[in-house]
Amino acid sequence: MWSHDPYSGGPAPAPPPDRGGAALRTVLILAAVTGVAAVAAGLLIVLQSPGEYGLRSTRDTLNLQAQPNQNGQPEQALFQAPADVPPPLPQITPASPMLPSTPTRIVIKKLGIDAPIKSVGLAKDGTIEVPPADNVNLVGWYRNMSTPGEAGPAVLLGHKDTRARNGVFARLKEIKNRDVIEVERQDQTTAVFTVGGVEQADKKAFPTQRVYGPRDNAQLHLITCGGDYDRTTGHYTDNIIIYATMTGSHRS
Structure with a gap:
């Protein structure tokens, strides 16, 4: 097969098939895929043990008010207030007090x-x-x-x-x-x-x-x-x- 050489004005032989280049591209693609898999595996290990890798999330140290329980529902938040704040009351009308009795x-x-x-x-x-x-x-x-x-x-x-x-x-x-x-x-x-x-x-x-x-x-x-x-x-x-x-x- 022949192609036109714009610099010589005459026919020039077509370049031979780039078999070495194709092989190199195949090797590079395989290496990239292997590298992605290795990175993913490494991230999984790190996320499972963040403290061991110096990547402990700031969330782990926050005093969160409610965390999900095993059913995915938020746990009740603990009451927090200065010591002089009155006790928390339930959302229900209090009953009239009774006379003392042990x-x-x-x-x-x-x-x-x-x-x-x-x-x-x-x-x-x-x-x-x-x-x-x-x-x-x-x-x-x-x-x-x-x-x-x-x-x-x-x-x-x-x-x-x-x-x-x-x-x-x-x-x-x-x-x-x-x-x-x-x-x-x-x-x-x-x-x-x-x-x-x-x-x-x-x-x-x-x-x-x-x-x-x-x-x-x-x-x-x-x-x-x-x-x-x-x-x-x-x-x-x-x-x-x-x-x-x-x-x-x-x-x-």
Whole structure:
């Protein structure tokens, strides 16, 4: 086959087939495909272990209010506010307070809690006494505050766990807004409370005013341990606090 050579004015032989070039292009294409696959595999490994490669996302360090649960639904956001802000209230009208009566039992059906209540006061160091560790299903009522159903905050305390097993409030953080808590009383009435918020507070910055401050309606505040376990001190770093408001009552 012949082609026209514009520079010589005469016919010129056609260039031979570029077999070497085609082979080179094939090698380069294969190398590119292999390289893309290797990069993809490398990215997959990095994304699975971001901390090991110095690529930890800023999102991992943010204090996110709600994270998706296993069903893809957002978890309830924990209540967060300065310590002098009042407790969160449920979106339901509070019930009128009742006369004082010593609590005898707490029932949270959602968490499988059905536990007796014991009166507790202050320990020698000025902190509130906690129920004895050998009775993990016992809840303490701080008797220097209101009784459940009476105007003001009633404070109940329970163990998260002991060295041997879970305590009565081990699952307390699972409670959600609008969940119901019932407290049976000596006067044969049951005060019904609706949860308005859940707070996880550092024990070094405990919201004393919010938990123990005076309130016009009848409130119930449940307290247990949370956060990380400090093996040096033998205590958890945080408290889990449940804020609930009385929204009804009935005869026991």
